[in-house]
Amino acid sequence: MMTVETAKTIVAESGLKLLESKLVARTWGNVSCRTGDKTFVITPSGLSYEQMTAADIVVYDAESGNWEGSRKPSSEKGVHAAAYAQFPDAGFVIHTHQMYASAIGLAGFDRLKLTDEEEAALGGIALSKYGLPGSKKLMKNVKASLATGAHAILMAQHGALIVGKDEKEAFERAMKLEEVCKAACHGQPSTSGQPTQVSEGSALKAIVDSLAPSFQYLAYTSHPATIRTSQASAVIEAQLDDMAQMIGPKLYAVPASAEAVGKALETQDAVLVKNLGAVCKAVDKADGDALTLLTEKACVAYLHTHALGDFVNLSWLDANLMRFVYLKKYSKKSGG
Template sequence: MAFTECQEAKEFVVKAGIELVKSELIARTWGNVSCRIDGETFVITPSGREYLSLTPDEIVEVKIKDLSYEGTIKPSSEKGIHAEVYRLFPDVNFVIHTHQENASALSAVGLDAIPLTINTSVFSKEILCAKYALPGTKTLRKNVLEALKKTKSKAIILKHHGALCFGEDYEKTLKTAQELEEICKNFVVDNKGNQRITKEQKHDRTLTNSQLFVKKEAVLNRRGGFVIYNTDPEVIRYSKLAKSKPLRPFLDDFAQIVGIKAKVVENKTKSVSKELQHSSAVFIKDFGALCWGKDEKDATAVSMILRKNCKTYFTAKLFGKPTPLNILECALMRFVYLKKYSKMSEKPY
C-alpha cells in the first residue's frame, strides 16, 4: 500500500472539499473528507469550517486507534466513521462523507439496500443502507461499521443522513461519490418512472418584486440577516399541496439548520415575518418559500437544504408513507447546532 505524505494528504483533502462544494455534493460545512497517511494516522477536515476557505494547516491529524489528535483545531465530529473505514479496509486511503441530494433522498424511503443491475469494480450487486442514529454518536459509528462489514461496494448510504464513499485515492473516491448520485437518481426513475418526483411546471404565481420587497423588509427589520426567495420546483410543489402541513425533517441536516418544521402560511407579510422568528424557512401558500440566514451564505445553505428535504419527502412518498425523524431528536439536534456547531465557523483559530 502506498501511503501519502502528510502535507500532500492535507492538500488533497482541501482540494476534494472545494470540488465537492462546487458540485453541490456538500454545502458549507456539512459532510467531511479524510485521507490516510499511514497505518496509524489519517487527516480530516475540521469541525464547523467552510470548505472554500480551508487551508492545509487547518486539516487535523487523527489517530485511527483511539481518535486522539493534537492542537486546538477540532476534527470533524464524524471522525469515528472514517476511522472504521481505515481500520476495516487496509487498501482504502481516502474517505468522503457527503449529504448529496439523490443519495439523501433515497436514504429516507425505508430501504435497507439499493439493488443494482450492473456490477462494477466500485459497486457490487447492491448499496447497503446503514441504520439511522444521531450524527456524531457512537451508535451511528456502530451502525456504519455493521454496514461496512457487509458491503462489497465502495459506498454505503446512511439513513436520513447522507452517504459514505471510500477508495484507493482522491480521484477514485470523488468519482464514486459522483457515480453514486447517478445511481440513486436512476434507481428512482427505473422503479417509479411513471411518477415524477417533482412536477415541472410553469411558475405563473410568484411574488411580485414589490410583494417580495415588503416581506423581506419586514423580516430584516425584526431579525436582520439575509433572506432568499426559493422557487425551486420541489419547494413550489410543497407550497401548493391542497392540505399543506408543516414540512418536518426527513434528513437530520434539515433539523439542525432549518428547524423542527417549516410551516405553510398564507401570502401575508405579518404571517411570514412572524413565522421566520422561529424557523429558518417558511412556505408561502402557492408561492414557494422564504429562507433566512445570518448572512447570504447561510441563507443559501438553508434554501438548498429546504429543497433537498422537499425532494426527500416526495421521493419517500413514491415508495410509501413518508416518515419524518423523531421530533425530540430533531429538537436536540437543533439545540446543539444553534448553541455549538453553528458558532464554530465564526471562531478564528
C-alpha cells in the first residue's frame, strides 16, 4: 500500500490533469487514492485544481466517517467509498463531468455497442439513475451500478465515476470512456470535433469587443454544437446538473447583435448567439473557460438527446434548487 504522503501528492497532481484533459471544469469532479483497507485520500471541496497542493488533500476514513486535514473532503466522498468497498483491488477513483459520457448518460446508453476489447479496457460499464449531487440517493444509485461489477459508471444527468487499480488505469479508463461515448454521440455537428477558433474580426468577436467595456470578463465560443443549437431552438433547458448550477435552468438563444447579447447578459451568465456560438459573462479567464466548456457540453447534450428523441430535462425544482444553492455558495466564497 502507498504511503499517505505519496498518495496525497499523486492526487493533487491528478487534479490538474483532470482539468487539462477537460474531463471537468473549474472545481468540479474529484479524485481519490486508496491508502488502507477502509481509508483513502481525496481532493477537498471547492478548491481550484491550480491552487491545490498535497497539503490540501484530505485523509478520509470510510468506516468512521472521520477525516483529517485542513480542508473539508469532497462532498462526493460517499461514491468513492462505495467504489473502494465494492472492489478490494481498486486503488484510484475519479469522478468527472466529461462531455460525451455525460451525453450518453442522458440518452442512448442502451444502444451503445462496445467491442469486447473496449468492454475489457473499461472494466465494464453501467448507467446509474439520477440523484442530487452529494445526496444519499445518488450514492445508493451508484452503489447499485458498482455492484454489477462495472468500473466505469455513467451518472445520469451528472457525470461519470471511474475506478482503476491505480492512477494510470483510472485515467486510461476515463479517456477510453470519452472515446467510445464520443463515437456514439449525435451532438457533434462537424466531424472535426475540436472547438473552432474564432478569428479576429469575426462577427462574434466584434459583438464581444463592443460589449467588453460593460462587463468584467466576457468569454465566447463558436464550437459547432453551440452554433447548431442556436439555430435549432430559442431556449434549451438544463439536462445536466452543472449547467443548472453554473448557467441556470435555461439557456437562451438571441439574435446576433451586440444589443440583444448585452441585454441577455444582464440577467444570464451564458447566452447562445444565433448562427455564431455563445457568449459567457464571467469574473476572470478561468471562470470564462469553465462557462464556455459547460455551454458547449449543454449544446452537445441537447443535440444528442434531441437527435435520439429521448431527452429528459432536470425537474424545475431540482434545477432551480441547484442554481440557488450554487449562487449562495459562490457569492460567499467571493466575499459577497
